[in-house]
Amino acid sequence: xxxxxxDRLTDVFNRLGSKGRLTESDxxxxxxxxxxALLEADVNFKVVKDFVARVREQAIGEEVTKSLTPGQxxxxxxxxxxxHLLGDANVPINxxxxxxxxxxxxxxxxxxxxxTTMAAKLALYMRKKGKTPLLVxxxxxxxxxxxxxxxxxxxxxxxxxxxxxxxxxxxIAEHALRQARINGNNFVIVDTAGRLQIDERxxxxxxxxxxxIGPTEIMLVVDAMIGQESVKxxxxxxxxxxxxxxxxxxxxxxxxxxxxxxxxxxxxxPIKFLGTGEKTDAIEPFHPDRLxxxxxxMGDVMTLIERAEQVYDKDExxxxxxxxxxxxxxxxxxxxxxxxxxKLGPIQQILGxxxxxxxxxxxxxxxxxxxxxxxxKRIEAIIQSMTIxxxxxxxxxxxxxxxxxxxxxxxxxxxxxxxxxxxxxxMQRMMKRFSKxxxxxxxxxxxx
Ligand code: GDP
Numbered sequence: 001x002x003x004x005x006x007d008r009l010t011d012v013f014n015r016l017g018s019k020g021r022l023t024e025s026d027x028x029x030x031x032x033x034x035x036x037a038l039l040e041a042d043v044n045f046k047v048v049k050d051f052v053a054r055v056r057e058q059a060i061g062e063e064v065t066k067s068l069t070p071g072q073x074x075x076x077x078x079x080x081x082x083x084h085l086l087g088d089a090n091v092p093i094n095x096x097x098x099x100x101x102x103x104x105x106x107x108x109x110x111x112x113x114x115x116t117t118m119a120a121k122l123a124l125y126m127r128k129k130g131k132t133p134l135l136v137x138x139x140x141x142x143x144x145x146x147x148x149x150x151x152x153x154x155x156x157x158x159x160x161x162x163x164x165x166x167x168x169x170x171x172i173a174e175h176a177l178r179q180a181r182i183n184g185n186n187f188v189i190v191d192t193a194g195r196l197q198i199d200e201r202x203x204x205x206x207x208x209x210x211x212x213i214g215p216t217e218i219m220l221v222v223d224a225m226i227g228q229e230s231v232k233x234x235x236x237x238x239x240x241x242x243x244x245x246x247x248x249x250x251x252x253x254x255x256x257x258x259x260x261x262x263x264x265x266x267x268x269x270p271i272k273f274l275g276t277g278e279k280t281d282a283i284e285p286f287h288p289d290r291l292x293x294x295x296x297x298m299g300d301v302m303t304l305i306e307r308a309e310q311v312y313d314k315d316e317x318x319x320x321x322x323x324x325x326x327x328x329x330x331x332x333x334x335x336x337x338x339x340x341x342x343k344l345g346p347i348q349q350i351l352g353x354x355x356x357x358x359x360x361x362x363x364x365x366x367x368x369x370x371x372x373x374x375x376x377k378r379i380e381a382i383i384q385s386m387t388i389x390x391x392x393x394x395x396x397x398x399x400x401x402x403x404x405x406x407x408x409x410x411x412x413x414x415x416x417x418x419x420x421x422x423x424x425x426x427m428q429r430m431m432k433r434f435s436k437x438x439x440x441x442x443x444x445x446x447x448x
Contacts, residue, residue, distance in 0.1 A: 134158075
């Protein structure tokens with residue numbers, strides 16, 4: 001989502017960084033470009049104006065730190081201000097202080113923002129943290145919403161409380177709470193109705209729900225794709241219900257990201273989570289510093305590690321590492337690694353989190369090929385057509401008759417099988433080299 005902004009800022013900083021000394025006019029020229037880049041990313045005009053003024057004041061008045069070049073110093077100031085703009089630090093979800101009382105999270109927002117999906121994501125996320133969630137279907141105006149939540153609940157094995165479409169939402173919410181106490185659910189997530197636009201009736205109803213159940217947390221779910229409009233939506237909701245958090249969804253889309261950069265500043269309400277895809281595990285707690293680093297092309301290793309920890313089994317990973325080092329990594333391991341990679345998320349997102357691989361990576365031809373899902377499926381089909389022995393001992397594949405059999409079995413050309421075997425050998429060699437250190441981004445890419 002932030003690729004364009006990230007690329008533009010990286011260019012500005014590269015130019016600044018190449019100068020030994022920065023004059024006031026160098027800084028101004030750089031900041032003009034920063035300003036344009038932010039406006040183009042659809043950041044609110046006033047937010048941009050204040051941001052640039054704050055950076056300028058510091059960049060010009062700043063004592064030069066010995067350890068940094070002037071260019072680096074400007075980058076540091078922009079980074080720090082960006083973190084500040086995004087809310088300084090991660091604000092965790094409010095939880096009920098009373099152990100007898102469940103935490104009650106109410107999700108509000110316009111229709112299509114991703115509330116129902118987020119309710120399920122949040123339930124799954126909190127269950128992983130040891131909570132026992134209950135989902136509450138209080139969106140009675142869109143019968144499909146109740147069904148959708150029930151289906152998600154069933155998939156995740158998380159209970160869903162619903163009373164159909166005839167009972168008023170404040171009553172549903174109250175009954176659900178009673179149910180949660182009886183069943184020992186300590187984390188209640190209420191999915192409320194959304195409309196296409198903000199309207200008085202909806203707001204009144206939300207206020208009634210708030211009064212009735214006294215939520216611990218009221219979070220507004222906003223679709224990042226609606227751009228500038230999202231700021232207006234947030235202000236309108238906040239004027240009627242006391243929001244305690246914001247959630248931006250669809251940040252995996254191609255919107256320009258300005259909304260995320262403006263919302264906190266304009267409303268003063270912290271962003272608490274991001275929705276990064278359609279699947280129920282596509283949720284990230286929001287960390288201002290991590291997003292700032294991603295925007296400035298510095299990667300986001302912390303988020304990558306957290307995701308990997310959820311996907312990989314530690315013992316399995318250790319075994320894999322050992323095999324890589326010894327060069328005994330075989331086709332079965334390869335298949336396993338491919339599946340784990342998929343679970344980590346879209347490869348573009350992953351690469352954006354590796355420091356220094358941002359722009360350079362996206363422009364590589366090999367990446368486009370590797371990203372092609374058909375290519376992945378073809379590789380999978382070839383490996384699946386190998387016998388277990390062949391997978392464990394790739395040397396057997398020197399035999400042409402085996403390769404012919406595999407090509408027929410997988411419905412691929414013999415050239416495809418040859419190419420895979422060759423690439424695999426190259427990868428084994430590269431892994432050995434990696435384990436001795438001296439990574440080069442291009443090699444890493446080829447390994448992908
Ligand atoms: P609601 O009307 O606010 O409850 O919205 P839904 O939860 O029904 O979501 C609307 C659409 O957006 C659905 O098609 C979801 O799959 C999709 N969606 C929700 N969150 C995300 C996200 O983070 N990324 C993407 N790409 N799609 C999302």
